Amino acid sequence: MHEGTAAKVNMAFIVAIVAVATIGGFMFGYDSGVINGTQKGLESAFDLGSLGIGVNVGAILVGSSIGAFGAGRMADIIGRRGVMMLSAILFLASALLAGAAGSSAVFIIARIIGGLGVGAASVISPVYISEVTPAAIRGRLSSVQQVMIISGLTGAFVANFVLARYAGGSTAELWMGFPAWRWMFWLQAIPAAIYFLALLIIPESPRYLVARGQDERAHAVLTRLFGEAEATRKVADIRASLAADHHRPKLSDLIDQTSGKVRPIVWTGIGLAVFQQLVGINVVFYYGATLWEAVGFSEDYALQTNILSGVLSIGACLATIAMVDRIGRKPLLLIGSAGMAVTLATVAYAFSTAVTGADGAVSLPGNNGVLALVAANLYVIFFNMSWGPIMWVMLGEMFPNQIRGSGLAVAGFAQWIANALVSVSFPSLVVWPGLAVAYVGYAFFALISFFFVRAMVNETKGRELEDMVG
Template structure:
């Protein structure tokens, strides 16, 4: 029975984490395409920044409404909606006849990102036993960084098919269109996993909830789990946004918002969105820039495993303190190098160190803590608020890096 327990929970976690893969894939695809799009559309520095960041407005919309929607129709259905939005966005951005149509479809994809960023870790937290919940939610972050790494490889492969002029006219469209494949896979996989038993119990569908719990537990334990869920849900309803002002929720909400904001304003998106342009600015060629970007993705994946391994033994706080301290040191080195107009591998080493520290701390643990700290009745609404602040922080701190980097060097 223990083997069945682990296999079912792990399968649900991995499928939900494909939402994270789409999150990372769709977020980072712009890194390989933006340079070619700038030339194709003759974009100014301001417009380059807008085209790269427009998806973030969709992320904010998706994050705000996904919690309430998932309370009404279920976690699985809304996750399927995110996969559908990814699919529509991939098709639309690859075939867009002009820049503004591209922006509209990019924002649609952003809505899918916002939904996945909030709902996938929440679904995992509601399926996972408390003893291994942190580890399983960290797998969602592994999905994100895996998606980033995959699209780095895809971008590099597409960019190498033909010459520069082909990339400018056509190659960037292939980069966006490639997202159709993982999006459809995600939708199909969701048909193979159960709905959250906690959500089903909250909808008074206790027979269905018990059936799912009996798949992952023996009958006695399943009944105990259901009774525990019913006890937690007793007299509880999903809260409105105004109800989050309750004193007992304010502290948890403040922590969630703080982590959400600081996980993004520490510079991670500068690297994830503009990695090839950063490395080109340090004096390497286009091909080398793409290969160094892949190296960033590999480090991101490898050090996420550190978080997965130690999050439930070392604790959230210790990993956060270690990682944030390392990030601060590496950012100081990067800033010092740019200020003194240094080129070469010092910047690469510092960036890799920064990515490693982020991947083992703020990257996965922001989602872990946000998914854990709210009571059941407030979880969906409060996570929507925290995720709204996360994507707002990304948007308002988003760098117009491509132009400033080129002018600087």
């Protein structure tokens, strides 16, 4: 944005529509985190072993990968807001069906439906936010998405803890003869309904409207956002950025027509998406209670530890909001990679000292329990001040206009496939080769991600979306 237009920016309107868009992030977080406190209920209700738990927990990721891949392209057809509204409907249906599931098969279907919504919201909310915010503060406002994701996770952790405490355990009867774990799913119907209703009051992305030939509607939206003069300039800039390609966006645009190879910016996006998962963050978010119980924590204390991790995550994301448009995206990614490598290695060491007592109970000797807890939470802080929010910020802004939807589709698909591989494999890794070895693997990927960022990632701080190339 030009300096002369800054005074005309309608920040109240921008903040309002960003707040609505990021409810999708909250739902993404809640739907992902709610499973954390329900695993005992799933085991008892559906008679599941470790592989069965992995499949039931990982079912959401099947839907998420499909939702992320389809949403990028669908957003170019029915619009950013249209995809978010569809996500809200999927969240609501999933919440109701998962809580009522009478079999593992029905539960898996319900979680796949929810995953479609999670995957779609995960890629479209950042795109929408990047397309309606000024370049100078785009990173700050886009980072709110991660704050809302963590808020959703923390909200799920708190709800699970309160319901389990009130009922006397996650498998104990709560209301209307149903156990607490079923109410943990049903509760998310409330924010899903709020999300859908709130989406009715925000406008469509002006960049989508220009791409569909609706320049007048785009101009009206941009006028509300930035004022008349800036709206006219932006419509012209968007139109010019699309003019080089005289066709509507399609998946084949990701291939450079001159070289016949996939564009380098696409590989960078895929790398960012995959490394964000290979460092193992969702092991903490999906299996936090199970993880801490595996090293001797009680269910009640393990659920409280989840809440602590969530609160620290929100604090780290708020720090990122303050820094991202000042020091840039790339430095934060490098700091995060280095910090995660060290803290994950420390967690691996602590878990390697676990001992089994005569009664079969597992514990960490000496101060190693405290060491594991501190290192794990430092790891969560490093992730959420760097790769957590920055990956979504960059995917929302790094691609040129012509390939933004398709680039997000491919990167989002890769992100959720990596998420599924890490999450589904974790219960089996706990059995063999064990927690310590698993965490060594996550530390290794954190180290490799440092060198990937140095070699492949270009800074996007302060650049207009129309100036992105790749």
